[in-house]
Amino acid sequence: MGEAFAYLLDGDSWSGSNGLGQQLVQQVLLTVVSLAVATVLSLPVALWLGHIGKGGAIAINISNIGRAIPVFAVLVLLSVGPVGTDVLGPFGRAGAATLISLVLFALPPIITNAYVGVRGVDPEIVEAARGMGMAERRIFTRVEWPLALPLVLTGLRLALVQVWATATIAALVAGPGLGNTITNGFANSRIDQVTAGAILVAVVALLLEGAAFAAERLVDPMRASRRANRHSQRTPSVPTVEPIV
Amino acid sequence: MTLAAGGSTFSASGPPCYSALVNDWICPAYVSDRRTEIADALLEHVLITLAAVALGFVLALPLALVARRYTAVESAIVAATTIIYTVPSLALFALLVNITALSPWTVIIGLALYTLTILVRNMLAGLRDVPADVKESAVGLGYGPGRLLLRVELPLALPVIMAGLRVATVSTVALTTVGTLVAYGGLGDLLSNGIRTDFKAQILTASVLCVALAVVFDALLMGTQRVLTPWTRGRK
C-alpha cells in the first residue's frame, strides 16, 4: 500500500502522454459525456412510457438484458468491427467504441428507474389532478415529475458510478482511461502501480457517489415533506445497487 | 489467389470463412470446427459463474444475519461491501493474483466479492419485510430462533433474496469475461484472443453465447423461484 501511495504522489506518474493525469481526464470525459448522451437518449422516452403507463415489460427487459451484455464484448465487437480504434480527440484511442459501449451500459438503470419512478406515483393523486382539470402536460410536470424525481436521480447516480468504474475495461482493447495503469502495471509486475490505479478509481467512484448523493438531496423538491413523514415513503422496487465492472 | 508455398492447407473449395483472408463475422464453419474449444470456454464460464455466486451466497448469508442482529455493524458491513464494489474488476483480479496465483480462484473470489453488496442488501431487505405478526405467531407456536429463521423467515424472504440472486448471477456472467486478464475468463478468453488476432467469427460467437448464457441463467432462477415460492404466483 505504501508503495502505491508513493506511486500516486510521484509527479512523474501523472505526467506524460499516458500518465495518470491524461488517463484521469480521459476517463472523466468519457464518463460525463456517455452519461449525458445516455440521459438525453433515454430519459424522455422512459418518462413518457411511465406517464402513459405502457411499455413496462420493455423497460424491465432492457434492464435485465442490458445487465447481461458484457461491456467487454460490446467493446471488442465495436473496436474490431465498424467503429474501429482511431483516436477520438481528447477521448483517446478507441474513444468512439468506448463511448458507445458506456452509453449502452448506462441506459438500463436510467430507463428502469425513470419508468418505475413515474409509474409508481399513486394513481389516486394523478386522478385527483385530472379531476381538477389539469392538462396531461401539467399533470406530468407538476405531479408526476416531482414525485418521480428521487428515483430518476437514483438511476442517474447508479449509472454515473457504474460507468466510471466500468470505463477501466477500455484498457483491455488498448483504449483510454485509468485501466491502462492497471493493465500495464499487471503486465510489468508493478503491484504498486496496479494498487495505485485501483485506489484512484475507487476513491473517485466514492467521491462521485457522494457528490451525486448530495446533489440528489439538494434537487429533490419533496425532501422536506418526506423528512416530516419518512415512514410513508414507499420502498423502490428496483435494486438500489447495480453491478459495477 | 496464390498462397505462400510454405504450408497452407486449404481444400479445393478455398479458405474457410474464418481464415484471416476471409474473416467473416458469421461463420458456421468456425462454430463446427472449433466446437470443443467453444464448449470448453462455455463450460469454464458456467463453472466460474456458479462457483462465484455460490461462494458469494455462502459469505453473504452470515454477513446479513450479523448485520440484522447487531445494527451497530450493519452500516459498516453494507459500506464495506459497497467499497469493494467500487474497485474495478481489472484491478481486483490483478491484485488477487498475488494471493491466489494464476488459478480460477482469482476470478471466482473476485466475482464472489462483487456479489456481496447485492446479496447482503437483498437478504436484509427480505428478512426485514417478514411481517412482525407472522414472526410472533411462530414464536408463540414454540419456534426457536433457528427454526424461525429456516422455516419462516428465509422462506418468506425468498422472493427478495432470489431477485438479488438473479441480478448477481446475470452480472457475474458478464463480469466473468474480464477474468481473461488472468487467463481464466471463459468466453472472455475467446473475446480477447479474438481481438489479438482480429478473429471476427470468434468475437461474435463468444458475445452471443455470453448473452444467451445470462438469459438462460435468469430464466432458470426465475423458474426456481416460482417452484420454491408457489404462494407468490398470481399475486399482483
Next chain:
Amino acid sequence: MNVRRTFVAALATGVLLATAACGGDPLEESDSSSSGEKGSVTIGGQNFTESQIMAAIYQELLESDGYDVTQKLVDTRDIYFPQLQKGNVQVVPDYLAGIGDYLNTEANGPDAKPITSNSAEESLTAVQPLAEEVGVTLLTPAEATDQNGFFVTQDYASENELTTLSDLGALGEPITLAAAKDCPDREDCALGLESVYGISIEEVLPLGFGLAPTFQAVTDGEAELGQTGTTDGTLDAKGLVLLEDDKGIQPAQNLTPAVNSDWLGDHPDVEETLDELSGALTTEDLAALNLKVDQDREKPEDVAAAFLEEQGLI
C-alpha cells in the same frame, strides 16, 4: 490433449466440494481421465501465436510421455516467471535472451549491463547460473530463433528509402511505436532503438507483440513502427515490411525450454524429450507453423501435432 479439460474437470470437482463442504484445494484433487501416470505438469508462457504453438508442441510431447498437461498462457514474462520459480508452473517454452534480460534485471537492477549477446552459446553460459540461482534450469536451446522485429508500411519504407533501422534513425522523425507492454524498459526494444539507432521514440502504444491491434495501428498511420517476431509470415500480405537490425541489438532469442529445477530433478526424462525437439526445430519450421495459425487459423494444437508427426517425434 485439450488445454482446458483438466481445469474444467478440476473446477467441476471444486464446485462440488465447495458446495458440499469447505475444504482443501480442490484443484489438486482432480481425477483426470487422461493418461497421467507420470503426474501432472503445467506449461506456462506468453499467449501470442508462436508461444501458443510451442506450448502445444510441449504439451503433445509430454502427454505422449505420459504426463497430464495443463497450459497457462498470459501476457508477459513478469507474470509467469515468478510462478515458474515457485513451481506452480513447471515448464515454459521461452526465449534465451528474453529470460536472460529478465533475470539480469531481477538480479542486478534495471540498469544492469546486458549479459546476452547475439551468440546463443555465450548467452546460455551467461544466463544459466542466474537461472539456477532462482531454481530454474535451461535445457538445450533450439536452432530456431525468433527475435524482435520492427516493421513499417511498405509505402513508408519506399517513400523514405528505408531498409534498415539505421535508416530510420537517420531520418530523424519522431516515431510512435506500437509494441508489447514491456517494451519501454527493454534494451532490445524502445531503449535500444533510441540509444543505438538514435530513433526518437515519441510514444510507445502498448498494443502487444505482433497482435492485430499492433498491425492495425501501423497500417492506419497511428504508429510509424510496430513490433513483431522475425518469424512472422503475415507481414507481406498486410503491406508491411521489416527493417533490418543492422547494428545487431537483438540478442540470441533461441527457443529454449525453461524448467523448474526441483521438478526436473524428480522428472529427469523430460530433458531428453525436450532436447530431442530442440535438435529438430528450425527457424523456417517456426515461420511455417506461425503462418498456419495466423493466416489459416488452424488450431495451435493441430499444427503442433502435425509437425511432431512429420518430424517423427511422436
